[in-house]
Amino acid sequence: QVTFKNEKGSAEFVEPPQQNTDAYGVATINMVSQVAEENTISATLPNGFSQRIIAKFVSDSSTPKFKQLVADPDTIIAGNSQGSTLTATVTDFHNNPLKDMKVNFVAPGGSQLD
Numbered sequence: 082q083v084t085f086k087n088e089k090g091s092a093e094f095v096e097p098p099q100q101n102t103d104a105y106g107v108a109t110i111n112m113v114s115q116v117a118e119e120n121t122i123s124a125t126l127p128n129g130f131s132q133r134i135i136a137k138f139v140s141d142s143s144t145p146k147f148k149q150l151v152a153d154p155d156t157i158i159a160g161n162s163q164g165s166t167l168t169a170t171v172t173d174f175h176n177n178p179l180k181d182m183k184v185n186f187v188a189p190g191g192s193q194l195d
Contacts, residue, residue: 083108083124090120092138114138117177144174145182 085098092114100108114120117140125131149170157165171182 082127084126085110086123086125087112088121088123088133090114090118090136090138091116092120092122092136112136115175115177117173117175140177140179141173141175142179142182145171145179146174148172148176 082099082101085094085100087094092112095111095113098110100110102108108124112120112122117138120136120138121133122136123131123133147169149168151168152165153168154165157163167186169184169186171179171184173179
């Protein structure tokens with residue numbers, strides 16, 4: 082019997098953490114997570130022998146969404162050269178940040194975006 086444990090991270094095991102080996106000495110377990118992060122997983126035998134691995138869950142770039150769109154300042158005097166800084170925060174469906182996502186800022190009506 083092998084006992085699996087998530088020592089660091091939020092992933093959860095689908096099956097019970099104690100799994101028996103098959104005829105080939107293999108024990109398997111499935112884990113899931115909605116959080117993009119590294120998980121430290123240990124597998125321990127009844128005699129105390131243990132081994133650890135890092136399992137990394139990553140953001141799902143197929144489900145992008147805006148978490149936040151901010152203009153700072155959000156009120157600008159017309160003709161003022163100060164302008165406003167627009168900041169878009171993009172995450173996946175589970176609010177994990179998405180790195181290197183291209184965001185196109187389009188301003189209809191003649192506003193200039195630099």
